[in-house]
Amino acid sequence: MDLMKLSKELSYALRHAPWEYELELDEEGWVEISQLLVALHESPQWKEVTEANLEQMIEASEKKRHEIRSGRIRALYGHSTPQKISKIPADPPETLYHGTPSRVVASIMEQGLQPRQRQYVHLSADMNTAEQVGRRRDDQPVILKINAAQAAKDGILFYHGNENIWLADHIPARYIDR
Numbered sequence: 738m739d740l741m742k743l744s745k746e747l748s749y750a751l752r753h754a755p756w757e758y759e760l761e762l763d764e765e766g767w768v769e770i771s772q773l774l775v776a777l778h779e780s781p782q783w784k785e786v787t788e789a790n791l792e793q794m795i796e797a798s799e800k801k802r803h804e805i806r807s808g809r810i811r812a813l814y815g816h817s818t819p820q821k822i823s824k825i826p827a828d829p830p831e832t833l834y835h836g837t838p839s840r841v842v843a844s845i846m847e848q849g850l851q852p853r854q855r856q857y858v859h860l861s862a863d864m865n866t867a868e869q870v871g872r873r874r875d876d877q878p879v880i881l882k883i884n885a886a887q888a889a890k891d892g893i894l895f896y897h898g899n900e901n902i903w904l905a906d907h908i909p910a911r912y913i914d915r
């Protein structure tokens with residue numbers, strides 16, 4: 738089974754278009770695995786998929802994108818569905834990073850970091866992760882430094898995505914350094 742392809746399909750279903758699978762995310766983004774499997778089994782390429790395959794998919798992925806708990810599964814970050822997934826605020830590390838194409842840096846330094854098509858701004862706990870995120874769109878991305886401790890002190894909320902990814906609603910430009 739192509740676990741990477743399965744992961745992409747699940748990210749699409751659980752981050753962006755659950756209704757295409759007749760699924761409804763609860764407020765934390767969870768769906769019943771049994772319901773997800775019913776939807777996947779309608780497609781010839783996924784008609785053999787089992788819960789064990791979903792576990793293998795999470796295990797095999799280099800990024801922790803999905804989580805399984807008590808018979809349910811959810812995407813940990815990346816959502817674009819109209820109803821905002823609720824996240825529990827958490828204390829961020831002192832500094833967070835954001836890798837982005839150089840062509841958008843001027844705009845970010847003016848407007849701050851905005852979630853754009855997604856529900857949250859995505860930040861990285863380390864520079865390496867930020868570099869990889871930025872490389873998706875630019876061979877030589879710019880790594881912005883976010884003064885997360887100060888922003889949190891000033892009341893900006895941060896949320897955990899996975900161990901490398903943090904989320905926020907918006908990061909004003911005054912907390913961002915090039």
Ligand code: HQG
Nearest residue numbers: 802815837838841844845848849850851853854855859870
């Ligand atoms: C940019 C992937 C202009 C922002 C990754 C980014 C990540 C602005 C783009 C996760 C802006 C949004 C998310 C402003 C922000 N003016 N551009 N004011 N504010 N932007 O894809 O952080 O592999 O929604 O810099 O690895 O790139 O799919 O966000 O370039 O973890 O699991 O607007 O998605 O994870 O792009 O990536 P995205 P992102 P997966």
